[in-house]
Each structure stands twice: as C-alpha cells, then as structure tokens.
Amino acid sequence: MRVLHIVTGLASGGAERQLLLTVRNLPAHQHCEVVALTNPGTVAAALRAEGVTVHDLAMRGNRDLGALPRLVRLIRAGGFDLVHTHLYRAGLYGRLAARLAGVRAVVATEHSLHPGVIEGRPVTAGVKGLYLAAERLGRSTVAVSRQVERTLHDWGVPPGRVELIPNGIDAARYSWPPARRAGIRDRVRAELGLPQDGWVIGAVGRLVPGKRFDVLLDALRELDGPAGTRPWLVVIGDGPERAALERRAERLGVRARLVLTGERDDVPELLTALDVLAAPSTEETFGLGVLEGLAAGLPVRYSACPALEELPADAAPGARRVPSDARSYAAALSDLYGWRGGGPAAQPPAVARYDIARAAACLGALYDRLVPARR
Incomplete structure (x- = not known):
C-alpha cells in the first residue's frame, strides 16, 4: 500500500513530531511519502535521514491556489492508494486534491481542535464551514483524544466518520x-x-x-x-x-x-x-x-x-x-x-x-480497512 501524508509544515511541533513517529512505526507493508505544503524544517530532515521521501510544495500562503494543481499532479504521479492529511490547511487542500486525483481513501488527523479554537486560532463561521465541507471529502477523521472526538461530534461530524486513536510517544x-x-x-x-x-x-x-x-x-x-x-x-x-x-x-x-x-x-x-x-x-x-x-x-x-x-x-x-x-x-x-x-x-x-507502537498499529488497521488488499 502506498500512503501519502500531507502536512501544512514540518517544523518541530507536536503534530509534526507525531507524524514522524507514526511513519516510523506503521506496518511494513504501508509505504509512506510526505508532502509539506510549506516550511520543511527539522522534521523533514529527520524523515529524509530515515529514507522517507519528503516533497516540498513551496506553498506561498493560505490563498496560493496554484498549489492545488501541483498537489493533484503529485498524487497522481505517485500512484498513492491512501492520502492522510494533518492540520487545517493541509486538510483543506489535501482532501480536495486527493479526490480530484481519484483517490477515494482519504483520512485526516485532527491534532488541535477545541470548541472555539483550532490550532490556536478562533473558529469563525467561515473557518468552521470550510472545515466541515472538506471533512465530507474524506472517509474518516482521526481524533487524538476524547476531547477532540467530542468537539467533532458537536460540530456535526457523524460518529461513524470519527476514529479515536490517541497520540503516542516512543x-x-x-x-x-x-x-x-x-x-x-x-x-x-x-x-x-x-x-x-x-x-x-x-x-x-x-x-x-x-x-x-x-x-x-x-x-x-x-x-x-x-x-x-x-x-x-x-x-x-x-x-x-x-x-x-x-x-x-x-x-x-x-x-x-x-x-x-x-x-x-x-x-x-x-x-x-x-x-x-x-x-x-x-x-x-x-x-x-x-x-x-x-x-x-x-x-x-x-x-x-x-x-x-x-x-x-x-x-x-x-x-x-x-x-x-x-x-x-x-x-x-x-x-x-x-x-x-x-x-x-x-x-x-x-x-x-500511550506508546507509539499501539497508536501506529491502530492507524495501520484503519488504513487496511479503507484500502482492502488486492487479490
């Protein structure tokens, strides 16, 4: 199985380090590449040091719409079976690009969501509307805690589309x-x-x-x-x-x-x-x-x-x-x-x-459910 992770950036933050640990510990048959929309920092260097291909989309800002066709082409060229997005901007662009590229198995991890705040920014009606529109383009949203799971349900995301998989540490x-x-x-x-x-x-x-x-x-x-x-x-x-x-x-x-x-x-x-x-x-x-x-x-x-x-x-x-x-x-x-x-x-x-091995095994099982093995 070929998996593409799309993340807003790869500076050394909690979500970014969690992505590094996840890629490192997923089952061996799930081969991962990573796209950073912008700012490939120390986490990108760490991934590359471990042999993981990291693409830099060089996105210039939230409204750089030219990044969308570049991302669609990258997904098509890579022949990916599943796309997994991380963080708000990557969730918007990544889920849409995956669908335009013909990938049906699309997952997003919600790392930082509170009832009125997402990734440290206030949730406006426009932000929430865009989030929910993008969520419908995917198959499943992973909540990293019960607090995130409750917020997603309160926002109207159906329980059957939310998977609780807590973060992990090595x-x-x-x-x-x-x-x-x-x-x-x-x-x-x-x-x-x-x-x-x-x-x-x-x-x-x-x-x-x-x-x-x-x-x-x-x-x-x-x-x-x-x-x-x-x-x-x-x-x-x-x-x-x-x-x-x-x-x-x-x-x-x-x-x-x-x-x-x-x-x-x-x-x-x-x-x-x-x-x-x-x-x-x-x-x-x-x-x-x-x-x-x-x-x-x-x-x-x-x-x-x-x-x-x-x-x-x-x-x-x-x-x-x-x-x-x-x-x-x-x-x-x-x-x-x-x-x-x-x-x-x-x-x-x-x-x-909260050992990462447990979290990665649960995520790997979700991937396998969404992309059944070819016979």
Whole structure:
C-alpha cells in the first residue's frame, strides 16, 4: 500500500513530531511519502535521514491556489492508494486534491481542535464551514483524544466518520541506563550553558501565545533566590513569540536564567537536563509534552492534559494539575525546588498506555480497512 501524508509544515511541533513517529512505526507493508505544503524544517530532515521521501510544495500562503494543481499532479504521479492529511490547511487542500486525483481513501488527523479554537486560532463561521465541507471529502477523521472526538461530534461530524486513536510517544527513547543518562545530562547542560548543579525547570512546545510560557517567566521571578542557587528555565521549541518572551524576561530581570533552545529534534536528550517539567497551556488537545516529561522520569506540573484526564489518577503519580497563573506555578515549583529524588522516576502506566507502537498499529488497521488488499 502506498500512503501519502500531507502536512501544512514540518517544523518541530507536536503534530509534526507525531507524524514522524507514526511513519516510523506503521506496518511494513504501508509505504509512506510526505508532502509539506510549506516550511520543511527539522522534521523533514529527520524523515529524509530515515529514507522517507519528503516533497516540498513551496506553498506561498493560505490563498496560493496554484498549489492545488501541483498537489493533484503529485498524487497522481505517485500512484498513492491512501492520502492522510494533518492540520487545517493541509486538510483543506489535501482532501480536495486527493479526490480530484481519484483517490477515494482519504483520512485526516485532527491534532488541535477545541470548541472555539483550532490550532490556536478562533473558529469563525467561515473557518468552521470550510472545515466541515472538506471533512465530507474524506472517509474518516482521526481524533487524538476524547476531547477532540467530542468537539467533532458537536460540530456535526457523524460518529461513524470519527476514529479515536490517541497520540503516542516512543517511550524507549526517553529511558537510558543511569550512567549513560548522567553523561547525556552533563553534556546537554554544558551545551546550553546551565550550571551542572543548578535546578532547572523545563517546558516543551511551540512559542505561541496558547502555550502561556509567559506564566513560567513570571513564576521564575517569584522563585528568585540567592545568587548561584536561582532556578533556571529552559524552553524547548521555537515560534513567533520568541522575541516577545525574550523582552518579557529582560523586563522581569530573569533573562540570564532563560534558555530558549530553538527548534530541536533531540527532545529526549534535552529533557535529561531538566529537574521538573512545567506545562501552563490551557488549550491542549492531548498533552504530548506532559507525556514526554513523564517518560523522561520528571515530576510534571501542568494545567491541561486530556491524555491524563482520560486515565485513573494513579496512572501518572508524578503529575499534578496547577492553575495556569504565575502565583500557582511559583508555589507548585517552590515545593519541588532543589528536589532531585535520587534520579529519574520509573515510567508510569500512562506512558505505556500511550506508546507509539499501539497508536501506529491502530492507524495501520484503519488504513487496511479503507484500502482492502488486492487479490
């Protein structure tokens, strides 16, 4: 079976990294290629390094209608059996292009949908109308959490057209023997300019307003202490809010203790440098960063994580929910300040529940149902 994944871009965000893991773990008989409508970033490089063909459509913007015939030609030339789209723009153009190219098996994964927000943007009547029109061109929409599934149903997408397949993480990538982990931790801290014996708060995600990393900067100021013992903050990711976060850190007097790593494809290694992971976003549809922190053995303080809300409380004993404001995070982090806990904790049951192998197997089974084997 030949599968084409179409994604809006391939910078290192949650949906993009999820696509990388999915392609890596799908059944062997499902051969994948990937199209980025725009911005082929570090995830494109990682896919190519693994031998996956990545096409750059070089789309110039949402209204670059010339991208549609280019995409139709690419689908026809590739002889694809199934097209799978990811993110809003790719869902609009990709589903239409697939149908024009004669592909009937069309799937979309909805990575970031809330009742009034899609991918961090308000849902207007026009946005919702376009979304529902495009949805009817496909065969199935994959919801990455029950929260997304409920929103799709509320929007009027029939239950029979929605498939619940939660996101997954490569749990083994976050776990090392103690000596190797210590070596990675020392190397990463040296690279980032962190004190080897410092206490480091970390966060993972695109630098966009919805992630609310400004809350952590405000909390960092409240956690100020004697010189040499002050906590640091490392934010793993990049995005349009970088300059604003740097300016805020300067105003608060904490810029010297803030590290913005930029876009990286070695998140498991970077997490070894942290002592706690904080996630103040209130607009998560899954909570991938929270799961990554738990897989790395870190205590986690978070404000929204639908993935955990669907599980019993004892599935993630190292995670605590915190209101998304500076005072609450300062108090929650202060309780952990200086805590080392004798090394990383064991991966909790929640991590095994969301292992990528399970998610990829479910998705592969969906592909097989939509594209029966040729006799």
